[in-house]
Amino acid sequence: MSDEEDRPLRAEGANPFGVGIGSRPKPKGVGVGPKEGPGPIVILVTPQMGENIGTTARAMANFGLTELRLVAPRDGWPNERAFSAASGADWILQDAKVYSTTAEAVADLTRVYATTARDRDMVKPVVTPRRAALEFRALIDEGQRAGILFGPERTGLENDDIALAHTILSVPTSPRFWSMNLAQAVLLVAYEWHMLEVEVPEKFLRIGQTEPATQAEVQGLVDHLVTELDDAGFLRPVEKKPSMVRNIVSFIQRAEPTGQDVRTLRGVVRALTRRYQRGQPNPRPRKPQAGS
């Protein structure tokens, strides 16, 4: 299962996400090493399925979390199915620590979060994953050690485990369908943590090997096109010509053209006009069309 699940989703090459140009990752999307800065600790309490431990490790690795603790995993530890589901995030599973009780697993922590759902009549602050990420950052900067408890599939955390926590972490799902997969819950917490850590522009233009067009190149294209359109009788009536040209220029600029785009478009114009000039059959000479 794990092999076929692999899929690249990150931008490589000319991008700001941290992988340099030309540095192709290994086939399974595993980079150079496991080292990341300190982050919150993921604690799976009595996890039932090895697959979910593995996909949890993968989700942690996707977003730079490294420290995994397991409280009394049902099928013992190590678990072969966990490793095969981790799709290469093995270092997290190899370093995972196993405890008999939740109390032991959190003994060295100074701040504990519990992911839960049911209303247990316990008085706790409740935070979203986004807010939790901010709190983790502040706590860790202070030298505190923060951990997040995730309960077993299906039943969730026991009341005694939740009582150990300072804060409830709750994902604001759709009220119509709120049952989440264990690893997906871990993923969202890890994702929000990572989003705080990375500085990624929310939008940028990936232009590969080429450069954005200069204004001179764009103007050259526009002049070329306008000349040809004038010849073809397209820019009429003459009082409409300025607004027609403006619309064409706006369209070109909206596409944020590269130098290569401009060269390609000039080639297109040349090809179309050459065909027209060659006197081939053209039933609508004012709007020459490509193709035979």
Added chain:
Amino acid sequence: MSDEEDRPLRAEGANPFGVGIGSRPKPKGVGVGPKEGPGPIVILVTPQMGENIGTTARAMANFGLTELRLVAPRDGWPNERAFSAASGADWILQDAKVYSTTAEAVADLTRVYATTARDRDMVKPVVTPRRAALEFRALIDEGQRAGILFGPERTGLENDDIALAHTILSVPTSPRFWSMNLAQAVLLVAYEWHMLEVEVPEKFLRIGQTEPATQAEVQGLVDHLVTELDDAGFLRPVEKKPSMVRNIVSFIQRAEPTGQDVRTLRGVVRALTRRYQRGQPNPRPRKPQAGS
């Protein structure tokens, strides 16, 4: 697998997430119905594994997306494994539309996003899931129809599919481990969409059946405690008493006590002092300790 993966993660009861007090969801976390407002359309291009189609549907349901399209799923459609992995998000699978080609699947859309990773030397704007969510909201408010292409596990989208897209959607993963599970990629996109849609306080205090303590109740507790501590000789030397009392009050307030907390704490004080007054053995009378 799907049964055991189920786990509740949402706060029920007194919470602002949309489920009313006392409205227990059905056992599998499925609420009253599939209807949500219009959102972006999820398009899986040649998905390989039925399980991933099912977990994609579940992730969509968690965050209120409803419209799924499948381009040439490898194992045909419908697929039994998809339904068993969906953990109850059946309506999404039942309504899924199947197409032979990506071009057909996007024919009625006005804006197409492609999730991808490899640098394909195509000039496209690249956005994060967070930015994409803002764009989806704006597009849909304008009456546009937006869809997101997700490529097959392992290989990702073909260049011809990416060329159809206006925009690249890229998740800023850790550069060390960027290979994401298909459904988890869908989950993040759906999550960011939902986070825009819901109005959830990032932090609130869940207090169950009780009420926050009034200042009078807190003051009553403090007065009670200070009286007993004075009697026990704890608040000495006298010039330090004001700061000691301030510290105690601050501690109590930091816990944001409920009325029940205050009653419990007064019971604790009474119990401790009663024991002391009964003249039981107490080697350190200035710091009475509970327990035998």
